[in-house]
Amino acid sequence: MVVTPIVSVVIPAYNREGTIGAALQGAMAQTVKDLEVVVVDDGSSDGTAAVVQACPDPRVRLIRHETNRGGNAARRTGIAASTAPFVAFLDSDDRWEPGKLERQVRRLEEMGEQYGLCYCWFDIETPTGALPPPLTATAEGVAVPELLTRNIIGTYSVALLRRSALEEVAGPDPTLPSCQDWDLYLRVNERWGICVVPAILAHYRRDDADPHRISAQSTNVIVGHRRLYRRLREKYAGMPTASVLQSQDVFLDAFAQAGAPSDALRVVRDVPRKAWTAQAATRIGRQVARAARNRARRPS
Numbered sequence: 001m002v003v004t005p006i007v008s009v010v011i012p013a014y015n016r017e018g019t020i021g022a023a024l025q026g027a028m029a030q031t032v033k034d035l036e037v038v039v040v041d042d043g044s045s046d047g048t049a050a051v052v053q054a055c056p057d058p059r060v061r062l063i064r065h066e067t068n069r070g071g072n073a074a075r076r077t078g079i080a081a082s083t084a085p086f087v088a089f090l091d092s093d094d095r096w097e098p099g100k101l102e103r104q105v106r107r108l109e110e111m112g113e114q115y116g117l118c119y120c121w122f123d124i125e126t127p128t129g130a131l132p133p134p135l136t137a138t139a140e141g142v143a144v145p146e147l148l149t150r151n152i153i154g155t156y157s158v159a160l161l162r163r164s165a166l167e168e169v170a171g172p173d174p175t176l177p178s179c180q181d182w183d184l185y186l187r188v189n190e191r192w193g194i195c196v197v198p199a200i201l202a203h204y205r206r207d208d209a210d211p212h213r214i215s216a217q218s219t220n221v222i223v224g225h226r227r228l229y230r231r232l233r234e235k236y237a238g239m240p241t242a243s244v245l246q247s248q249d250v251f252l253d254a255f256a257q258a259g260a261p262s263d264a265l266r267v268v269r270d271v272p273r274k275a276w277t278a279q280a281a282t283r284i285g286r287q288v289a290r291a292a293r294n295r296a297r298r299p300s
Helices: 020-028 048-053 071-081 100-111 163-168 180-189 218-233 241-258 261-270 278-297
Strands: 007-013 035-042 060-065 086-089 115-126 129-131 160-162 193-205
Touching: 007 020, 007 071, 007 100, 020 035, 020 048, 035 048, 035 071, 048 060, 060 071, 086 100, 086 163, 100 115, 100 160, 100 193, 115 163, 115 180, 160 163, 180 193, 180 218, 218 241, 218 261, 241 261, 241 278, 261 278
Parallel strands: 007 035, 007 086, 035 060, 115 193
Antiparallel strands: 086 160, 115 129, 115 160
C-alpha cells in the first residue's frame, strides 16, 4: 500500500559528504514515519551523492543539479519534487531531535489553518563543542513586529511550513545570495501566522573554517543584506524608534563584518534624528570604521 507522506523533508547539499549522513539519520529517526526525504545535490564535486545513494531507506530520494545553483534553488527543486502538505527544510550539516517534526505538526494543527510556519529552538555545534541557544524567541502571530528587527527564528533547519503558505509566497527566492531564511520568514509572516515549539529540537553546525558557508563569502553577505535592508527600511516609518534602531544595528553589524562601508553609511543616513545621542554616535562610528578596516582586508 502506498502511504501519502505527511511531511516532505528537503535537504539541499553541496560538498557535504562528511555531514550529510548524520543529517539523513536525524531525518529518518523522526517519530513522524509518514515522510519523504528529498536530497538535492547542488553540483557537488565530492562524494555527497554516493553517501545519499547508500542510504537503504526507500523514503529517501536524490536529485542532482549538474551545476551549483545555490541553496534556495536547491530548496525550490526539492519543494517541486515533493508532495506532502507540510515541508521541513534541513541543511545538510545540521541535525534534528527525533520528535521535532511530530511536535511541530501538532502545534500547527492546534493553531489552525491560518498559521503557516512553526519554528523551534536550536543550539550551535562547533568543532570545539556545543554552544547554548542563541535565540529563544516565543513570538507568535501574523506580522510579528520582532521579525522586522532581526531573524528571531534562525536557520532554515528549525522551520516547518504548510505547503500552501510556501506556494502563496512563491517559495524561497533563488536570486538572494544571503538572508535567505529571514527573507522567506518575513514574506510568509506578512500573510500567515507563525508559532513556536519552545524546545531545542535542532542542532545547527557552525564551522568558521568551512569555505562553503554563506558568511565566508563577503560579496554574497553584502548583496543579500543590502536587498533585505531596502525592503525593511520601507517599513521603518510605522515602527517604534527603538525597533528601527535594533533592525539597523543588525545591518550595520553585517556590513561592518563583511567590509561594506558604503552600505554601512547608507544605514547611518537612515538613523532617526532623535536617536543621535553621543553614545549612539560613538557606537555607529565604530561600526563604520570596522567596515572600512575589513574592506581594506578584503581581496580586490
